Amino acid sequence: MKILTIAIPCYNSQDYMKKCIESALIGGEDVEILIVNDGSSDKTAQIADEYQAKYPTIVKAIHKENGGHGDAVNTGIANATGAYFKVVDSDDWLDKEAYIKVLKVLKKVVEEKHELDLLLANYVYDKVGRNRKKVMKYKGALPERKIISWDSDKIRFNKFQYVLMHSVIYRTQMLKDCGLELPKHTFYVDNIFVFHPLPYVKKMYYMDVNFYRYYIGREGQSVQEKIMIGRIDQQIRVNKILIDDCDVWKLKNKKLRNYMLSYLEIMMAVSSILAIKSKQPENMAKKKELWQYLKEKDVRAYKKIRRSIMGNTMNLPGSGGRKISVAAYKIAQMVVGFN
Numbered sequence: 001m002k003i004l005t006i007a008i009p010c011y012n013s014q015d016y017m018k019k020c021i022e023s024a025l026i027g028g029e030d031v032e033i034l035i036v037n038d039g040s041s042d043k044t045a046q047i048a049d050e051y052q053a054k055y056p057t058i059v060k061a062i063h064k065e066n067g068g069h070g071d072a073v074n075t076g077i078a079n080a081t082g083a084y085f086k087v088v089d090s091d092d093w094l095d096k097e098a099y100i101k102v103l104k105v106l107k108k109v110v111e112e113k114h115e116l117d118l119l120l121a122n123y124v125y126d127k128v129g130r131n132r133k134k135v136m137k138y139k140g141a142l143p144e145r146k147i148i149s150w151d152s153d154k155i156r157f158n159k160f161q162y163v164l165m166h167s168v169i170y171r172t173q174m175l176k177d178c179g180l181e182l183p184k185h186t187f188y189v190d191n192i193f194v195f196h197p198l199p200y201v202k203k204m205y206y207m208d209v210n211f212y213r214y215y216i217g218r219e220g221q222s223v224q225e226k227i228m229i230g231r232i233d234q235q236i237r238v239n240k241i242l243i244d245d246c247d248v249w250k251l252k253n254k255k256l257r258n259y260m261l262s263y264l265e266i267m268m269a270v271s272s273i274l275a276i277k278s279k280q281p282e283n284m285a286k287k288k289e290l291w292q293y294l295k296e297k298d299v300r301a302y303k304k305i306r307r308s309i310m311g312n313t314m315n316l317p318g319s320g321g322r323k324i325s326v327a328a329y330k331i332a333q334m335v336v337g338f339n
Contacts, residue, residue, distance in 0.1 A: 002032040003107050004084045005172060007076025009036050009069050013090035014043040021051055023093035025058065027103055032082045033059045036075050039066030070182030070189035077175050083110045084119070085172040087165055087193070091215050095124075098209035102169070105145075105207060116147055117174050118197075118204040121211035123166035135210055136167065142206035149203055150253040157259055159310070162266055165190035166212040174200055183241070187234045195242050195263055199251055229278045232271070236290050239271045243297050265305045268294065272314035273329045276322050291315070 006024045010017050017035075024033050033055075035048040048061035064075055073087055084106055088094060102121055109116045120142065125134040141161045143154040178200040182189040228235060242264060251257040268290070275287035295302040305311045313328045315321075 001110070002082035003027075003030040003103060003110055004086060004169070005032045005034060005076070005080035005082030006086050006088055007034045007036060007073060007080065008088050008090050009038055009072030009076065010040060010044045010048065010090045011038040011066070011069075011072070012040045012042045012044060014040075014047060017044065017047060017090040020088055020090050020093050021059075023096070023099070024088060025055065026094070026096050026099055029057060030103055030107060031058060032080070034076050034079055035059060035061050036072040037061065037063045038068070038072040039064065068183075068185040068187075068189075070186055070192070071184045073189070073193060074182055077172070077180070080172050080175075082172055084169050085175055086169045087190075088212070092126075092166070093213050093215075095210055095213060098122075098207075098211040101209050102207060102211055105205070106169070109205075114147060115203045116205055117171045117201040119169040120163065120167050120204065120206045121169070121209050122207075123164065123212035123214050124210050125216060126213045127216040136162070136164075137208060138163075138167070138206050139208055142204070144206055144208050147203050147205050150201070150256040152255075155255050157262065159262065159266070163194050163263075164214075165193050166214050168194060170197055170201075183237075186237060187231055188228075188238045191238055191263075191267060192241055192245070195260070196245055198260065199246060199256065225274075225277070229274050229283075232274050232278065232283055232286065235271050235274060236286055239267050239290060240293060242267055243294055243301075248298075248301060261301060261304060264294075264301065265308055265310050268305055269310040269314050273325060276314070276325050277329075 004027060006027070008017070008020055008024065021033065021035065024031065035051060037045045037048050045063055051059045052061040060079070062075060062079060064072070076087065077085060098121065102119065106119065120138055122135055122137045125136070127133070138161055141155065141157040142148065143152070148154060175197060178197050180193070180196050182192055246260060248257050248260045251260065271290055272287050275283040291302070291306070294305070306315065314325055316324050
């Protein structure tokens, strides 16, 4: 059995996918690399086939009709045979030294048959034009190099320790058992990939290594602010899927419940600030409708999130209030380093 499956969703990725694949190949025979060609029209399929021919025991090229990033991830999960599963976007890459350390831990977990559902590691915002790269760490939020449960008194996430797809490695069978299915032709589904499995995580482990390099700056990238504003309907759709996904009040563990609520709070803030920054009345109406949707679906969650610092900041009245919202967002940008 392979220790780790790395799924690389690719759509017209010919210009940058090789760097990603080469970084994943460092894992050697302990790793299964699934290059999922999501209906590309460039040389992506050819490159994928070339890597499969060169590394037949490591690389598998999968060709499918275009279904979007989420559907490519679904395909990766369905075809994964490794004990653990990691998604690496085709314009990102993995750090060699951190990768070797992560694999060593996962191999030990598998060989010694430890119970582990989630391994967390740091990711780096590799933003074009910035010499100093922002590292997203979970130091202080979780104890280092120790298998823990949600019951641990060492769990102390703050608002800026936001878990993204880049930081997680899930146990493959848990992903298959939890019923995760990402929607087709939808952007920003990485939030669902993180959010939905969390209640199924019983044991987790944190490594303070900068494993994932998250590239920001490619033209047309979905996380560029102007593109996110243009796709605000998709952001709101994902936001609503998260609201519907889990009844947080049925979660017995308070720390898990609080983290799920915190995740929803961040998502509501992201959708809200995109609407505010667009300066478009129709988007402000969508923002209002989203908050009403949360209120109708879960009034307790609505009250908790609406009364939070983020909830209050994103709902300040008038043009003056919106200016304060934008100013708070810019401060968060500087602190966290996101786009």
